[in-house]
Amino acid sequence: MRTEQCFSDGWIFEGIEEVCLPHTAVELPFSYLDEASYQRPFSYEKHFDKDPTWEGQEVFLRLDAAMANARVSLNGVEIAAHADGYTPITARMTDVLVDEGNHLEVIVDGTENPDIPPFGGQIDYLTYAGLYRDAWLIVRPKIAIENLKIEPGSFLDDKQSLELNVFTTRYADSENTPRLFIEVLDANLEPVVAQEVDAAQGLTHCSIENLEDIVLWDVDNPYLYSVRITLKSSAGTDVVEERFGFRSAEFKPDGFYLNGRNLKIRGLNRHQSFPYIGYALGKAAQEKDAEILKNELRLNLVRCSHYPQSKYFLDRCDEIGLLVFEEIPGWQHIGGDAWKSEAIENVRRMIQRDWNHPSIIIWGVRINESQDDGDFYQRTNALARELDPTRQTGGVRYHTNSQLLEDVYTMNDFILGEVEPERNEPQRALRPQAEVTGKEVPIPYLVTEYNGHMYPTKATDSEHRLAEQALRHLEVIDAAFGDPNISGCVGWCAWDYNTHADFGSGDRICHHGVMDMFREPKFAAYAYSSQCEPQDGIILKPATYWARGERSIGGVLPLLIMTNCDFVELQYGETTSQLGYPARDRFPNLPHPPIIFETRDFGAQQLGMWGTDWQSGTIRGFLNNEHVATFNLVRNPLPTSLDVIPDAGVISERDAVRVMIRALDQVGNKLPYLLDPVKVSIDGPARILGPRILPLRAGSTGLWLQSTGVGKINLYVRHDRFAPVERTITVQQT
Ligand code: GAL
Numbered sequence: 001m002r003t004e005q006c007f008s009d010g011w012i013f014e015g016i017e018e019v020c021l022p023h024t025a026v027e028l029p030f031s032y033l034d035e036a037s038y039q040r041p042f043s044y045e046k047h048f049d050k051d052p053t054w055e056g057q058e059v060f061l062r063l064d065a066a067m068a069n070a071r072v073s074l075n076g077v078e079i080a081a082h083a084d085g086y087t088p089i090t091a092r093m094t095d096v097l098v099d100e101g102n103h104l105e106v107i108v109d110g111t112e113n114p115d116i117p118p119f120g121g122q123i124d125y126l127t128y129a130g131l132y133r134d135a136w137l138i139v140r141p142k143i144a145i146e147n148l149k150i151e152p153g154s155f156l157d158d159k160q161s162l163e164l165n166v167f168t169t170r171y172a173d174s175e176n177t178p179r180l181f182i183e184v185l186d187a188n189l190e191p192v193v194a195q196e197v198d199a200a201q202g203l204t205h206c207s208i209e210n211l212e213d214i215v216l217w218d219v220d221n222p223y224l225y226s227v228r229i230t231l232k233s234s235a236g237t238d239v240v241e242e243r244f245g246f247r248s249a250e251f252k253p254d255g256f257y258l259n260g261r262n263l264k265i266r267g268l269n270r271h272q273s274f275p276y277i278g279y280a281l282g283k284a285a286q287e288k289d290a291e292i293l294k295n296e297l298r299l300n301l302v303r304c305s306h307y308p309q310s311k312y313f314l315d316r317c318d319e320i321g322l323l324v325f326e327e328i329p330g331w332q333h334i335g336g337d338a339w340k341s342e343a344i345e346n347v348r349r350m351i352q353r354d355w356n357h358p359s360i361i362i363w364g365v366r367i368n369e370s371q372d373d374g375d376f377y378q379r380t381n382a383l384a385r386e387l388d389p390t391r392q393t394g395g396v397r398y399h400t401n402s403q404l405l406e407d408v409y410t411m412n413d414f415i416l417g418e419v420e421p422e423r424n425e426p427q428r429a430l431r432p433q434a435e436v437t438g439k440e441v442p443i444p445y446l447v448t449e450y451n452g453h454m455y456p457t458k459a460t461d462s463e464h465r466l467a468e469q470a471l472r473h474l475e476v477i478d479a480a481f482g483d484p485n486i487s488g489c490v491g492w493c494a495w496d497y498n499t500h501a502d503f504g505s506g507d508r509i510c511h512h513g514v515m516d517m518f519r520e521p522k523f524a525a526y527a528y529s530s531q532c533e534p535q536d537g538i539i540l541k542p543a544t545y546w547a548r549g550e551r552s553i554g555g556v557l558p559l560l561i562m563t564n565c566d567f568v569e570l571q572y573g574e575t576t577s578q579l580g581y582p583a584r585d586r587f588p589n590l591p592h593p594p595i596i597f598e599t600r601d602f603g604a605q606q607l608g609m610w611g612t613d614w615q616s617g618t619i620r621g622f623l624n625n626e627h628v629a630t631f632n633l634v635r636n637p638l639p640t641s642l643d644v645i646p647d648a649g650v651i652s653e654r655d656a657v658r659v660m661i662r663a664l665d666q667v668g669n670k671l672p673y674l675l676d677p678v679k680v681s682i683d684g685p686a687r688i689l690g691p692r693i694l695p696l697r698a699g700s701t702g703l704w705l706q707s708t709g710v711g712k713i714n715l716y717v718r719h720d721r722f723a724p725v726e727r728t729i730t731v732q733q734t
Contacts, residue, residue, distance in 0.1 A: 121333025128278025217245025245358030265488020327364025366395025417454020452492030518702030670699025
């Protein structure tokens with residue numbers, strides 16, 4: 001019987017420090033970091049004894065990722081080499097194992113080796129060295145299942161079908177013909193259908209027809225089935241279980257269709273990086289990111305820019321119904337022949353790792369924003385189609401009239417930032433697709449980036465700039481909704497990220513996110529969340545710090561309110577109140593245009609002038625004439641409470657938990673200009689990632705606690721202006 005045991009504990013880093021994976025080779029400061037500091041080789045070692053139960057079985061090590069160019073040796077013999085920093089390395093240990101004192105060594109090289117994608121040019125993100133995902137010890141019979149591809153077919157008929165490809169590996173001859181027992185299980189793991197076939201050498205193909213009463217996987221109902229394969233041979237029994245979903249996903253000239261229904265894509269790009277620790281956060285943080293994208297930002301798609309991301313992240317996308325655009329590593333630069341061959345292998349590895357995820361609807365098989373290269377991209381497309389005929393290909397470019405070898409023209413359209421009103425040209429949010437593609441007839445088309453470096457906005461920027469960032473996102477989403485030939489838009493980007501000195505604000509941060517690096521919303525986050533339907537959550541978010549003198553000239557008008565309410569009432573002080581309605585004239589296509597109070601909506605004196613007193617405000621949201629939400633704004637904010645919110649009260653051994661800290665006024669709004677730091681300390685089985693004295697940035701900060709054992713972690717948070725706060729988080733054994 002196969003066992004897959006977590007092998008992440010007890011590694012020796014650089015010959016001295018005992019570490020647990022995920023691990024980053026060099027922890028970095030939040031900003032002004034030196035990206036050269038991790039660009040060198042590092043060693044990881046592990047000692048272990050052979051378990052007698054492994055006798056007669058095959059033993060493998062799987063590292064879910066190693067950045068980069070890893071070489072794995074066991075007892076001095078090299079057993080695997082893997083250049084790609086984003087897909088797993090599987091190393092067969094069987095022949096080199098000894099009974100006692102096995103010595104495993106992994107050398108990773110953080111150098112930006114120009115022979116390996118994404119390196120060779122400039123890259124606007126960091127590739128933090130280390131064994132930054134989990135490791136596994138796999139013990140399985142000599143005849144075993146290597147991989148499984150599940151291809152659901154005929155989605156929209158009454159009867160469904162499944163094509164299965166079972167890849168087996170034999171390290172021994174079988175005395176009898178190995179048999180495969182195939183079961184399809186529903187979401188409760190109850191069998192739906194079962195079948196039995198002989199296993200061929202290598203690949204066994206099997207069709208399952210006439211499945212009835214199948215529930216489709218959808219963004220609102222992400223119903224997951226599983227296939228369980230049991231392989232029986234004279235070498236023993238091997239069992240593998242994989243989840244999948246029945247769904248159809250197709251980009252057409254008139255938009256994207258999920259299960260035959262037109263669905264406008266509303267997405268953001270995600271980098272998998274975190275402050276201090278780079279890529280090296282495990283299951284809980286990966287899952288949380290997916291949940292933030294789906295439940296807080298209310299997106300229906302995430303683009304994994306610009307590389308394959310964690311399986312934990314993708315699994316969660318499957319579970320919660322978040323569509324995924326996944327792509328190979330790269331950034332503008334295309335290298336020489338060896339580099340290209342490695343990129344082709346990246347296509348293979350990405351698809352073979354991820355082909356069963358129903359959330360993935362398109363493969364990105366171009367190097368992000370690279371120039372056309374017919375031969376190279378013929379090869380990437382051909383391979384993707386051969387491996388997975390069920391999904392369309394895309395390839396992200398920023399130039400027009402590009403050679404289309406993919407199924408979908410996926411375009412970074414930064415036009416909104418490119419045309420300045422002072423040049424007397426009208427600003428446009430997006431170009432019509434014909435202007436980009438140069439083709440007279442519409443083709444499947446998706447906008448994969450916009451905004452970003454065209455309008456970098458720090459969480460600590462002024463209210464005016466933060467509101468303008470939100471407006472720019474609203475404008476592009478509106479344009480995408482208004483053009484039936486645009487399948488949707490995926491903005492740059494979900495959260496700020498550390499980057500090289502060639503990009504960003506000099507502080508090694510691209511402040512392009514609608515959230516900051518802790519995943520704390522800027523106003524622009526609400527441009528997305530406010531597009532959800534009220535039954536999924538009422539959103540009422542004004543883009544203001546509500547002060548007389550924060551903006552130039554003074555006052556809070558025009559006041560942008562992002563909401564899915566029918567209308568709002570803005571009350572100023574006791575006497576002035578005004579109703580406001582969605583700005584449908586300016587945003588004709590948005591499901592929920594924002595409400596904008598303009599200067600003309602109020603009489604000259606109604607909100608007071610510079611030199612008169614400043615009043616508190618209240619915004620009330622109404623749906624079907626019923627008052628459903630209230631947002632209070634106070635005239636004289638004072639530090640009143642310190643919110644300390646861990647993402648979870650109970651976490652698993654080895655996991656990390658994010659804790660958000662917010663300095664709030666009397667009515668629960670953040671104090672954006674309270675600059676005094678918070679001090680954090682802990683006792684219990686954990687370590688604080690990053691510093692213990694944290695500046696508040698726009699009224700909040702965050703931290704991750706990495707568990708180091710099981711038991712209770714007590715977290716103490718102090719700030720001179722608030723009463724101290726204590727939180728307890730329990731770490732449970734897995
Ligand atoms: C794009 C690129 C992204 C990011 C973005 C910033 O050109 O694809 O990775 O750099 O610009 O706006």
